[in-house]
Amino acid sequence: MGHIRVLVVDDHRIFAESLAAALAAEPDVEVTAAGSGPAALRCLDRAAADGRPFDVLLADADLGVAPGWGARPAAVPADGESAPEDGISLAAAVRAARPALRTVVLAARDDPRRAALALRTGASGWVAKDCSLQRLLAVVRGVLRDETHLPPALLTGVLRELTLAHRHRSEGELLVEALTPREREVLRCMVAGLGRKAVAERLFLSPHTVRTHMQNVLGKLGVHSTLAAVALARRAGVGPAELGDVVERGGQLA
Secondary structure, three states: OOOEEEEEOOOOHHHHHHHHHHHOOOOEEEEEEEOOOHHHHHHHHHHOOOOOOOOOOEOOOOOOOOOOOOOOOOOOOOOOOOOOHHHHHHHHHHHHHHOOOOOEEEEEOHHHHEEEEOOOOOEEEEEOOOOHHHHHHHHHHHHHOOOEEEHHHHHHHHHHHHHHHHHHHHHHHHHEEEOOHHHHHHHHHOOOOOOHHHHHHOOOOOHHHHHHHHHHHHHHHHHOOOOHHHHHHHHHHOOOOOOOOOOOOOOOEE
């Protein structure tokens, strides 16, 4: 393995710079520090454009906007998409665009639920912020060998959370599959946050018909509110209806 290029992302400047300096003392490690999710994305873009992409991203689980890094622009990327709000969101944001990049989340406290979420969204590890430098270096080198790293104390809790999430998704998928094509389209509109009138206009239906479809969706999903239906749909992998989509009158879904 040649030089390892690491990007440390933390909004606490002293911690980020101290960690970067400690890692950079290793002869085979090159380190850059960033103070926010958008700044990290810009570093990743520049490095890729220069032909020297980062290998590992170390991101603070509670990444936010904290003083100490000087004046910065609003945390919104140039393309207008929502900026990553924490280290877990950042891991999810870079996963699709940079599959070779390995992300390790640095956490100030043990949290099996968030650690499981980090793994599900593409992180390769969850490490305590106060772990030893030797431990962190072992994790950095390990994730580049496609290893997954978790503190031993979190293993049982994380496995429980992952199993629970899988069971909820599987059950939700079965319930969603029981919906008719039109009911699934109504559900996608609900996930998108559209109200009854907006759904009616979008699908060329009367508000009364949409109300009936929504009641049928709630009944088949076994829930009693739109919020509960949306939560179940998201767990089952149902995405929101795209606002640019056009549903033709008299089409297959009617």
